[in-house]
Amino acid sequence: MVVIAYLLLRMHNLFAVVMMSGIYSLLAAVLYVIMDAVDVAFTEAAVGAGISTVLMLGTLALTSRRDKERTGNKPIPILIVTITGLLLIYGTLDMPPYGDPTAPIHHHVGRYYIDNSGEQVGPPNIVTSVLASYRGYDTLGEVTVIFTAAIGVMALIGRSRKRKKKLKTN
Amino acid sequence: MMMGFYIVISQHNLIKKIVGLNVFQVSVFVFYISMGKVKGGTAPVFLDGFEIYSNPLPHVLILTAIVVGVATSALALALTVRIKDTYGTIEEDEIEALETEDQEKEKEGLP
Numbered sequence: 001m002v003v004i005a006y007l008l009l010r011m012h013n014l015f016a017v018v019m020m021s022g023i024y025s026l027l028a029a030v031l032y033v034i035m036d037a038v039d040v041a042f043t044e045a046a047v048g049a050g051i052s053t054v055l056m057l058g059t060l061a062l063t064s065r066r067d068k069e070r071t072g073n074k075p076i077p078i079l080i081v082t083i084t085g086l087l088l089i090y091g092t093l094d095m096p097p098y099g100d101p102t103a104p105i106h107h108h109v110g111r112y113y114i115d116n117s118g119e120q121v122g123p124p125n126i127v128t129s130v131l132a133s134y135r136g137y138d139t140l141g142e143v144t145v146i147f148t149a150a151i152g153v154m155a156l157i158g159r160s161r162k163r164k165k166k167l168k169t170n
Numbered sequence: 171m172m173m174g175f176y177i178v179i180s181q182h183n184l185i186k187k188i189v190g191l192n193v194f195q196v197s198v199f200v201f202y203i204s205m206g207k208v209k210g211g212t213a214p215v216f217l218d219g220f221e222i223y224s225n226p227l228p229h230v231l232i233l234t235a236i237v238v239g240v241a242t243s244a245l246a247l248a249l250t251v252r253i254k255d256t257y258g259t260i261e262e263d264e265i266e267a268l269e270t271e272d273q274e275k276e277k278e279g280l281p
Contacts, residue, residue: 014185021189028196037203038213038226040232044199050238052192059185059247063254101208106225114214114223125215126226127233135230142234149241153248 014064018056025049039127134138185260188246195239216273 004024013016025048032041096103113130121129131139204226214226250260257265 015270017186017189021192024193024196032203035200035203035207036213037206037232038215040199040203040229040236043233043236044196046198047236047240048192050274052243055240055244055247056185059250062251063185063260095205098204098209100173100208101222103205105205105228106208121252124216126216126223126228130226130230131233138230138234138235142237145238146241149245154246156245156252166200 005138009069014060015057018053018060021056022049022053025052185247185250188243188250191246192239192243195235199235201231202232 001024004020004027007020011020025044028048029041029045032038032044113126113134121133123129191273205226208222208224212223214223214229253265254260259265259268
């Protein structure tokens with residue numbers, strides 16, 4: 001994944017950049033499967049690698065295909081990024097070890113969902129029951145966000161197209 | 171993760187910036203999922219013969235986050251299309267140059 005991210009940084013053909021971001025999403029999906037999150041992997045492969053690639057290709061068709069080439073690394077961004085990265089790594093130092101079943105995250109509602117969702121909600125997939133039942137309001141909020149984004153996209157693109165048509169007729 | 175962050179601040183092309191933002195996002199997702207993993211556990215789906223499951227809560231949160239992320243990047247791409255329509259370019263520094271040109275013209279126009 002790091003290699004792909006580096007290629008993303010170096011390539012100037014935007015079509016290739018978009019394809020690489022699709023590959024990046026698929027690799028992330030593989031990583032999710034390794035870490036037992038199959039539902040997340042499905043979503044990432046379908047939405048991250050599928051829909052967002054299509055959206056980006058559509059944007060490329062409407063804009064330009066190539067990035068303007070520039071040479072040389074910029075020192076100030078590299079400095080900021082390195083400092084932030086080191087701070088984040090420092091922050092993870094006192095996290096519980098990977099895969100530790102006694103980590104604090106496993107002692108609150110997660111345990112409750114695993115023990116009770118089978119009887120209280122029904123579906124064998126715990127993620128489904130949490131998503132649709134226990135955290136249903138989250139999902140409602142998510143749908144609201146998508147709806148707002150759809151309205152925004154329509155307002156931004158739909159209007160400009162109409163205006164162009166008017167200009168042509170004038 | 172930092173690679174994505176670097177792309178966001180250092181690149182001038184708007185589409186590349188959006189891709190960088192996605193890379194950045196995915197790294198946060200991986201971080202959350204890795205917190206939910208339990209050693210020897212299996213995916214949180216009830217099946218006979220499995221006792222230990224990974225924590226389902228981060229999975230749910232990240233499912234929501236992925237979809238919201240795509241919605242925001244769709245909006246960003248729509249904005250990019252509009253910027254291309256208005257300025258004729260999607261390179262940040264060229265847009266800035268055009269803006270300063272416009273401002274100078276306005277100043278000259280005023281007495």
